[in-house]
Amino acid sequence: RKEVEQDPGPFNVPEGATVAFNCTYSNSASQSFFWYRQDCRKEPKLLMSVYSSGNEDGRFTAQLNRASQYISLLIRDSKLSDSATYLCVVNQAGTALIFGKGTTLSVSS
């Protein structure tokens, strides 16, 4: 079983749609959680940290369920500029970031 597994993509949605990405992780000792965004042939960029209480940043909402070892990202009112690969990331011991394979989102007009 992979350490971090994400929904298979790609997700193709129209502008204005709401889209949700899911992610599960296998190591219950994982300490911190993130979503990164990666544009084609570019480096990953931090989108947001994920907390057990849930957190929101504009149109983006992230949730963490430690009991189920499940992380989610909700994007509301999708924009063309949201088209990218979204990487679910777990940090276990303060050193390595463990990445999922990524889910590709394509938003069309």
Add this chain to the structure above:
Amino acid sequence: ETGVTQSPTHLIKTRGQQVTLRCSSQSGHNTVSWYQQALGQGPQFIFQYYREEENGRGNFPPRFSGLQFPNYSSELNVNALELDDSALYLCASSFPTGALTDTQYFGPGTRLTVL
């Protein structure tokens, strides 16, 4: 931008050769991590350097080695290149405080092609 820089941007090598990739961390960051990202995959952790010492290593063979310098910049060296080493090599810098929000900030990467 993150302030993390990497050189070179692109590199083409042949099997069996050796390569050195360089990274300058963000100002104030004392920790550098290296990742390999193959096409269609998420980045894979190679190793991390903290204050010039290796501080964790992923599942990569010894022909992948590194250094960190007193100014916290870093090098990744790969010996005896194989075709499967073709990938985007990412450097990430950080300043660990023990907080749950500690994370890493990535440079633009070096795209290595091995022929």
